[in-house]
Ligand code: UDP
């Protein structure tokens with residue numbers, strides 16, 4: 001097999017403290033893979049600036065001036081990690097043979113890239129980076145994350161256990177993936193749906209090199225909930241099941257009430273009344289909330305707004321035709 005042209009896609013949001021430390025590491029890894037003959041010499045690193053408010057974009061521009069192997073695109077505003085990653089992957093899909101997506105904070109072990117590239121040369125189209133441990137996480141994050149993966153699997157969402165967004169994807173898969181037009185995206189659950197031959201590569205996850213996580217509890221819960229509701233309709237089925245159960249329960253209760261009424265054993269059943277009202281009321285509210293969540297998703301999907309808008313690139317695409325192509329695609333999206 002010919003040596004593939006690789007693009008390492010790295011989303012960055014307010015990462016001015018981290019980038020100067022990790023950018024040389026990524027470049028070093030690119031060089032060592034090229035030396036080993038795993039990838040083409042012309043492979044590149046693409047930073048996606050996700051509307052950072054600090055000097056991240058200036059840093060990226062500086063890198064690309066110093067070394068043409070650094071490239072970058074800038075989104076017109078902050079769109080969140082998943083959209084930023086998508087923007088980078090869609091940008092790379094026509095220009096490179098294969099992409100590896102990774103966070104810019106040095107938490108994921110970059111050495112695993114070599115193994116990913118080897119798996120690609122062996123014929124795998126998707127290679128999932130899977131954490132072999134979670135020692136660097138707090139107990140809380142570890143517990144919630146693992147319970148969540150289990151819940152998601154239970155709900156029918158097909159995700160690779162302990163895999164986040166560190167993965168190798170071939171351009172062939174990305175071409176197919178570009179037909180997934182949804183705006184509520186959860187990439188780690190969507191790639192398994194594309195299919196093709198895939199495998200896992202295990203690595204140890206480290207502490208963040210500098211700066212702070214952008215995933216505080218609220219955002220983490222948001223992603224977790226999006227994951228379930230954009231992947232599965234099982235919560236709706238559970239509601240239907242609960243509805244049937246309580247309807248049957250109510251029938252039995254009515255018979256019991258009628259029998260008590262006609263046999264004259266009526267007591268002022270204030271407490272049972274209140275309990276029943278509260279319970280049913282509560283369940284109804286939760287159910288409405290869950291259904292509302294899906295309705296909200298449908299609302300966003302029918303709007304089909306662009307998932308990201310690229311405002312700037314470190315370099316114009318060499319191939320004018322592809323550049324125009326890309327602009328047309330973005331308008332359509
Ligand atoms: N990120 C992004 N947009 C955002 C938030 C985060 O592009 O709105 C990037 C961030 O720069 C990093 C990656 O997504 O490269 C993962 O974020 P972070 O390390 O903060 O999350 P954690 O690893 O703590 O889950």
Ligand code: MG
Pocket residue numbers: 103105107208213
């Ligand atoms: Mg991180």
